Amino acid sequence: MNKFALIVTSGLLVLSSSLSLVMAVVVFLYWLFLDQEPRMQETFPLLVASTVLFCAVMAASAGTAWSLYREHWSRWYLFLALWMVVAFVVVAFGELLF
Numbered sequence: 658m659n660k661f662a663l664i665v666t667s668g669l670l671v672l673s674s675s676l677s678l679v680m681a682v683v684v685f686l687y688w689l690f691l692d693q694e695p696r697m698q699e700t701f702p703l704l705v706a707s708t709v710l711f712c713a714v715m716a717a718s719a720g721t722a723w724s725l726y727r728e729h730w731s732r733w734y735l736f737l738a739l740w741m742v743v744a745f746v747v748v749a750f751g752e753l754l755f
Contacts (some may be wrong), residue, residue, distance in 0.1 A: 659725060659728070659732075661722045662674075662732075662736055663722065663725040663726060665717075666718050666721045666725055666736070666739065667722050668740055669714070669718045669739070669743075670715065670718040670719055670722050672710050673715040673718055674695055674715045674719075675716040676711045677708060677711035677712045677714075677715050678706040679703070680707060680711055681708055684704055684705055684708050684709075687700075687701055687704060688701075705733065706749075708744045709748070710749055710750070711746075713742055713746070714739075714742055714743060715747055716737045716752075717735075717738060717742040717743075720739075721736050721738070721739040723736040724736075742747055
C-alpha cells in the first residue's frame with residue numbers, strides 16, 4: 658500500500674507542479690497586459706485563485722511524497738491531509754466557476 662500511495666502522490670505532485678507553473682506564467686502575462694483589455698481585469702482574480710489552489714496541492718503532495726518516501730511517522734496523516742486539500746480544491750473550483 659505504501660508504494661501505491663507513493664506512486665499516486667508523485668503523479669499528483671508532477672501534475673500539480675506543471676499546472677501551477679503554467680498558470681503562473683499565464684498570470685504573469687495577464688498582469689503585463691492587464692490595462693489593455695477590460696475583460697482581462699474581470700478574469701484576473703479567478704486566474705490568481707486557481708494558481709494559488711494548484712500551488713497548495715503541489716505543496717501538500719510534495720510533503721506527502723517526501724514523508725512516504727522516507728517512511729516518516731506522519732505519512733498517513735499527510736496523505737489524508739493531501740486528499741482533504743484536493744477535495745477543497747474541487748469544491749473551490751465549483752464555487753469559483755459556477
